[in-house]
Amino acid sequence: MIVEHALLHVTPARADEFESAFARARTIIASMPGFLSVTLSRGIERPSVYLLLVEWESLEDHTEGFRRSEEYQEWKQLLHHFYDPFPVVEHYAPVGSLPLQPTE
Amino acid sequence: MIVEHALLHVTPARADEFESAFARARTIIASMPGFLSVTLSRGIERPSVYLLLVEWESLEDHTEGFRRSEEYQEWKQLLHHFYDPFPVVEHYAPVGSLPLQPTE
Numbered sequence: 001m002i003v004e005h006a007l008l009h010v011t012p013a014r015a016d017e018f019e020s021a022f023a024r025a026r027t028i029i030a031s032m033p034g035f036l037s038v039t040l041s042r043g044i045e046r047p048s049v050y051l052l053l054v055e056w057e058s059l060e061d062h063t064e065g066f067r068r069s070e071e072y073q074e075w076k077q078l079l080h081h082f083y084d085p086f087p088v089v090e091h092y093a094p095v096g097s098l099p100l101q102p103t104e
Numbered sequence: 105m106i107v108e109h110a111l112l113h114v115t116p117a118r119a120d121e122f123e124s125a126f127a128r129a130r131t132i133i134a135s136m137p138g139f140l141s142v143t144l145s146r147g148i149e150r151p152s153v154y155l156l157l158v159e160w161e162s163l164e165d166h167t168e169g170f171r172r173s174e175e176y177q178e179w180k181q182l183l184h185h186f187y188d189p190f191p192v193v194e195h196y197a198p199v200g201s202l203p204l205q206p207t208e
Binding site: 002003005019022039040041042043044045046049050051053059090091092093094095 | 106107109123126143144145146147148149150153154155157163194195196197198199
């Protein structure tokens, strides 16, 4: 499992419109192979910033499967015009080597 | 529920040491009132960056309950010396007003 991470900058004047568009867009991404979950959260200190987290089975499910799909064109059309600046999207892998017992 | 979010910069040379320290630190934070979950993930594009996400029942459980506790002093001592620069910690609230049906 990998986590797709982006901080989305959306002017607060367009927040309602963005959240409605996202409600549609999430049904698109949720239909993709390898999709596991998506969450959208809004900044408390910075209400103009949203945190997008998408869990995928593999990196390629996002970077190749989704980004090269027709569905991605719909996602882009729904959402990308809200972003200023355009976000940096990165991927994170859960740290799985944590010992079950605290080490002394 | 709110999400505490931080991007932690740790030099790759100290990654193993940091992950071991984090394994101990997570048992500290997991014992705090209002704690719901914690995940640590490592950057794929930037292996020197870790994504820390902690779910709390309320903002105050983190900003007042945890940060003013004795346990926070232990957390700091275990982890803060790994960070360069010191991270910006922010909070995000899940967007809960999404319509269940896509809107046309």
